[in-house]
Amino acid sequence: MTIVVVALLAFATVVGLVYRARYGRLHAAGGDLPPGLLAPARDTVTLLHFSSATCAPCRQVRAVCADLAGGLDGVRHVELDADEHLDAVRDLGIWRLPTLLVVDRRGNIAQRTVGVPDRASLRATVTEVLAA
Secondary structure, eight states, X not given: OHHHHHHHHHHHHHHHHHHHHHTTOOEEOOOBOOTTSSOOOTTOEEEEEXXXXXXXXXXXXXXXXXXXXXXXXXXXXXXXXGGGOHHHXXXXXXXXXXXXXXXXXXXXXXXXXXXXXXXXXXXXXXXXXXXX
């Protein structure tokens, strides 16, 4: 019995550490947006933020994205309510909120994160996508 409890605690610890390491970290993502989800914006990088009215971290992501979009030319922030865009949520494989997609000028998803991204990391990523 003790071995089972220790194994379960070790497993839960590993899962928690992996979750913590990935939360809010931008990572490469491929693919296109579902057709008709966003109005075309050929000259801008889009921060596409999926949120919910009951999501507390979504407010933090909104503030980070609004700050970045206001401070960099060629960047826009679009927030979509996940409940109102369930087909897109399914198509994009969004399982948790907040989810932020960095969409390049061609409409391709360049980066993705779940959780509240670090401002400096997001700025560096957006600057890189803008330069590409």
